[in-house]
Amino acid sequence: MTKNAKTVLILLTAMNLRLAVTAVTPLFGTIQRALHVTSATTALLVTLPLLCFAGGALLTPRLYQRFGAQPLLVTATGLLVLANLLRPTNVVWLLSGTLLIGLAIAGLNVLVPIMVAQTSSSPAATTQLTSAYAVTMNVVAACGTALVMPLAQRWGWAAVLRSFALPAAITLVAALWVRFPRPSRQSPTTSKHGNALSLLKRDRTARLLTVFMGLQSLIFYSLIAWLPDIFHALGATTTQAGNLLAVFQLVGIPAALVLNWVTNPRHLLWGLGGGYLVGLLSLFWPGAGWWIAAGVLGVTAALIFSLALNLIATSSAVVTTVARRSALAQSVGYLLAAAGPVILGNLYDVTQTWLPVLGVLGLLSGLTLMVGLRLSR
Structure with a gap:
């Protein structure tokens, strides 16, 4: 074919x-x-x-x-x-x-x-x-x-x-x-990494991919869930908050193309770390800053997701190894993604302010950058 x-x-x-x-x-x-x-x-x-x-x-x-x-x-x-x-x-x-x-x-x-x-x-x-x-x-x-x-x-x-x-x-x-092509019945990874727990114990790359995928997924789905409420709490109208969320989603469309231009993942990761920082800080600049935040955070979230997929796909020349690493990284990633909005929502309920939530997202962004830099060595 x-x-x-x-x-x-x-x-x-x-x-x-x-x-x-x-x-x-x-x-x-x-x-x-x-x-x-x-x-x-x-x-x-x-x-x-x-x-x-x-x-x-x-x-x-x-x-x-x-x-x-x-x-x-x-x-x-x-x-x-x-x-x-x-x-x-x-x-x-x-x-x-x-x-x-x-x-x-x-x-x-x-x-x-x-x-x-x-x-x-x-x-x-x-x-x-x-x-x-x-x-x-x-x-x-x-x-x-x-x-x-x-x-x-x-x-x-x-x-x-x-x-x-x-x-x-x-x-x-x-x-x-x-x-x-059908996978071979006997793979060099079959006995060595027979299940998810074994893969986590023995494969350092799989561990890093899992944490990286999980953190960026948690940040993305938390932003999808709570950005409108955050904008509204900062002074935006309901209509503005909805439009800002639409910008956050739409600007991510061309973001994956950046992978074709920036081939060094470490350079890209430093740029993404800066994107998280600029986006979160711009939330506190009413008016123009909200649009900057929505755009920068949207591009950053979409691009780091594409980078995570690319790091998985290029992590090994052995297809079955890619399959196991992909499954482990995505399973934990989406589990964290499902839990993130709930945990951060509860944090807001307890504190009645979005500042701690934004602080947690900032810390998670920095941790994501650190894991990505270790992964791309």
Whole structure:
């Protein structure tokens, strides 16, 4: 199978990695009224997938080793099609479908770096392909978030939720005929790193990747959850806070392309550390500073996520090692991401001010920089 066909399949797969999770949030109010559910129930539409990302990622490398990339890709995309079509049916399917979507995307999160590693012939090619799929993922998710309300007003919220099955269906068709090499039954890492605990004990790179992925995920999802409230507490109107969050998400679209221009990860990491610092400090400059904060933090969060994916994909020439490291890093990363907004929200409830939360985010940003610098030695 040609390299171009594999590249297209990777990009099609990337279309599904965030859309069904992030684009549903503007519909929360509509879903609550239509199905007579609480805010806590609709919050599960984001929390459940993150927890699935954490647990499902650990299972994917074993399934990959047993069945190969194509059967897993077909199964995951088929599951996405089915779950998206059934999700708007009733409350039971709303939650069950979300759970299935989370499990399917958890598998795809691990499969995509594996497919990138099998497709690319050099570290530079890996970086370019990682950038391309990260941009694709962000573009589709951002467009979905922007269009979901206008389309819901025209077609209804249920039809919009079902439309999320379309990119999954296209990917499913492509996955049926684009084949990737099956993993060898005996891998040099199989006996040495038989499970996650063993990998953490014996593989220093896996430990660093796990901490790096976890910290940047916690920061990103905490900002997604609480930035509007932080802006509002600092004096922004509700409308301004919503627009600032939109800027935070949209500016991340081209950020992954920076990986093609800055090839030294240590230089990039110092720039990202500066981005966190400037973004957090700019929050305290009313007016123009809020827009600077939203833009700088958005670019920083998106770029460090792309860097984390690239560091995973280029961490080894052995595909099964990449698979295990990817699964471990993403499972712990998304587990922290699910816990971060809750912990920081509780911190605000106790202190009744966002200053401690911003202080914790600043400390976590510095720790992320330190781990990344050790990882890139």
